[in-house]
Amino acid sequence: MTIRSMMLAAGGLLIATLMTGACPAESMAAEGKTVLTKPQMEKFSKVSDIVLDKCMACHSRDYDLPFYAKIPGIKSIIEKDFRDGLRAMDLNAELVDAARDKPVSEATLAKMEWVILNETMPPAKFTAVHWGSRVSNEDEKVILDWVKETRAAHYATGLASPAHANEPLQPLPDKLPVDAAKAALGEKLFSDKRLSGDNTLSCASCHAYDKAGTDNSRFSEGIRGQFGDINAPTAFNAVFNVKQFWNGRAADLQEQAGGPPMNPIEMGSKDWHEIIAKLANDAEFTAAFKAVFGDGWTGDNITNAIAEYEKTLITPNSRFDKWLKGDDSAITKAEQEGYERFKQYRCSSCHVGKSVGGQSFEYMDLKKDYFADRGSPLGSDEGLKGFTGKGEDLHRFKVPNLRNVELTAPYMHDGTVATLDEAVRIMGVYLSGMDIPQGDRDLIVGFLRTLTGEWNGKRVGGTPVEK
Numbered sequence: 001m002t003i004r005s006m007m008l009a010a011g012g013l014l015i016a017t018l019m020t021g022a023c024p025a026e027s028m029a030a031e032g033k034t035v036l037t038k039p040q041m042e043k044f045s046k047v048s049d050i051v052l053d054k055c056m057a058c059h060s061r062d063y064d065l066p067f068y069a070k071i072p073g074i075k076s077i078i079e080k081d082f083r084d085g086l087r088a089m090d091l092n093a094e095l096v097d098a099a100r101d102k103p104v105s106e107a108t109l110a111k112m113e114w115v116i117l118n119e120t121m122p123p124a125k126f127t128a129v130h131w132g133s134r135v136s137n138e139d140e141k142v143i144l145d146w147v148k149e150t151r152a153a154h155y156a157t158g159l160a161s162p163a164h165a166n167e168p169l170q171p172l173p174d175k176l177p178v179d180a181a182k183a184a185l186g187e188k189l190f191s192d193k194r195l196s197g198d199n200t201l202s203c204a205s206c207h208a209y210d211k212a213g214t215d216n217s218r219f220s221e222g223i224r225g226q227f228g229d230i231n232a233p234t235a236f237n238a239v240f241n242v243k244q245f246w247n248g249r250a251a252d253l254q255e256q257a258g259g260p261p262m263n264p265i266e267m268g269s270k271d272w273h274e275i276i277a278k279l280a281n282d283a284e285f286t287a288a289f290k291a292v293f294g295d296g297w298t299g300d301n302i303t304n305a306i307a308e309y310e311k312t313l314i315t316p317n318s319r320f321d322k323w324l325k326g327d328d329s330a331i332t333k334a335e336q337e338g339y340e341r342f343k344q345y346r347c348s349s350c351h352v353g354k355s356v357g358g359q360s361f362e363y364m365d366l367k368k369d370y371f372a373d374r375g376s377p378l379g380s381d382e383g384l385k386g387f388t389g390k391g392e393d394l395h396r397f398k399v400p401n402l403r404n405v406e407l408t409a410p411y412m413h414d415g416t417v418a419t420l421d422e423a424v425r426i427m428g429v430y431l432s433g434m435d436i437p438q439g440d441r442d443l444i445v446g447f448l449r450t451l452t453g454e455w456n457g458k459r460v461g462g463t464p465v466e467k
């Protein structure tokens with residue numbers, strides 16, 4: 001069954017329910033509330049007409065439901081579709097709000113590309129009743145060209161071979177520009193247990209070099225044997241995340257590094273004074289630190305140094321990177337098949353870019369209620385809502401990056417998934433909305449294993465999961 005025919009089958013119910021197509025998308029757009037300023041329009045002028053006419057009605061918070069949504073019976077079905085459309089992609093937030101100062105995200109580009117290539121949008125159940133208008137071949141070309149141009153202008157690393165230049169996944173750079181003196185101090189601080197209240201824990205306790213930047217535990221053991229309720233993501237390649245933490249509550253690495261030291265169940269220090277009093281006793285380290293940071297020990301300087309060091313925690317040269325760069329034999333035929341499946345099952349709509357994730361926040365219950373099926377609620381299940389307080393952010397999580405993923409088990413924010421095979425199965429059901437047959441799961445897992453890279457010229461340390 002092709003993806004399109006799967007969608008058509010799913011649409012049957014609504015086609016049967018709606019009697020006539022009463023309200024063309026054009027009129028919705030005409031009377032719609034979304035007002036774009038000229039500079040905003042110019043940011044995506046090539047696609048703005050198509051998107052406004054044919055997509056925005058279902059992918060923006062600013063549109064009223066059409067009048068027939070008020071007819072009993074139909075209302076609940078239509079409301080669900082609007083809710084689902086918005087949860088899958090908030091185009092308004094991306095194209096209007098974000099267009100002010102930043103390019104459309106890599107995830108949105110990949111999502112747009114996927115629905116156009118697979119011809120699934122607007123949903124057939126709507127185009128069939130003339131309410132949503134079809135995307136013409138010409139529209140398709142315009143959107144795909146726009147995706148390609150935006151990628152090339154804002155996200156390409158210039159490292160991929162011409163054949164792979166427009167892939168949703170891109171090679172990691174070998175290194176980033178780094179202030180070496182600051183990074184050297186940051187390296188020491190990353191493994192310095194004096195940052196914790198009882199001198200037992202450093203950053204590296206939970207983000208271990210020999211465990212691909214994780215602790216390979218469901219939940220990390222913090223100070224005095226305490227446990228949180230969220231899995232520790234890898235510190236490797238975190239520099240590429242749009243925000244830090246599963247719920248994005250830190251804007252960048254420096255802000256992030258200020259979190260654990262004073263977190264009562266992680267490193268449990270009282271405040272920076274307590275930490276600095278210990279560090280200041282170390283004359284040699286203090287002199288070295290002062291040589292770089294003129295004003296010496298401060299919380300800001302400490303987190304600045306750590307964040308600088310984390311720019312060196314990147315893992316280039318995986319077999320997949322070599323393939324992207326043009327070495328056709330770097331991955332096997334089966335692994336290439338696996339990458340094709342990874343794209344086909346929509347994985348690359350979210351696990352996108354250099355670090356294969358970290359670019360967007362998505363609903364863990366997008367296609368099916370993961371939390372009801374799993375049971376045993378956790379505080380951390382709130383996701384982004386825990387930070388923004390907004391109901392609409394419930395169960396939204398930053399997409400984890402999949403670099404070195406064979407070494408970073410267990411998986412998910414709740415750390416409940418022990419194998420890659422199960423992670424891929426779960427993603428299919430709850431995020432992609434497709435049951436992935438065993439054969440395809442095997443191929444995808446094979447591909448995921450090609451994402452293990454190198455750090456400091458050596459293969460990233462850790463133990464690969466078996467299945």
Ligand code: HEC
Pocket residue numbers: 025051054055056057058059080081082084085086088089111112115120121122123126132133135
């Ligand atoms: C009439 C409502 C409607 C219109 C118009 C519409 N969509 Fe959607 N869209 C949805 C719904 C509902 C979903 C959620 C998936 C589903 O239920 O099929 C969705 C999902 C998506 C997704 C996420 C992928 C997925 O399958 O979940 C993307 C990307 C997308 N739409 C892009 C577009 C684009 C681009 C257009 C315009 C060419 C468009 N949509 C027009 C309702 C709409």
Ligand code: HEC
Pocket residue numbers: 190195201202203204205206207220221222223228230231232233234235238241243244245246247253256257258260261265266267306398
């Ligand atoms: C007790 C274990 C523990 C210690 C110690 C610890 N972390 Fe973490 N780290 C975690 C957990 C758990 C999370 C996820 C928390 C969340 O998202 O709410 C995390 C998240 C992160 C992230 C975000 C990654 C991402 O993908 O969002 C970075 C970066 C990070 N830690 C770096 C550090 C640094 C730097 C230190 C030392 C200053 C440190 N950690 C100390 C457990 C720990």
Ligand code: HEC
Pocket residue numbers: 342345346347348349350351361362363364366397398399400401402405408410411412413414420423424427428431432436444
């Ligand atoms: C709509 C966005 C989306 C799609 C599509 C998607 N993922 Fe995910 N993926 C996520 C999010 C969000 C998480 C974290 C969920 C959580 O922990 O609650 C995740 C987690 C994972 C993890 C666990 C990583 C870790 O370190 O914990 C793996 C592996 C994974 N996805 C692979 C895939 C594969 C393979 C596919 C395609 C079959 C896929 N994903 C499709 C968003 C997506």
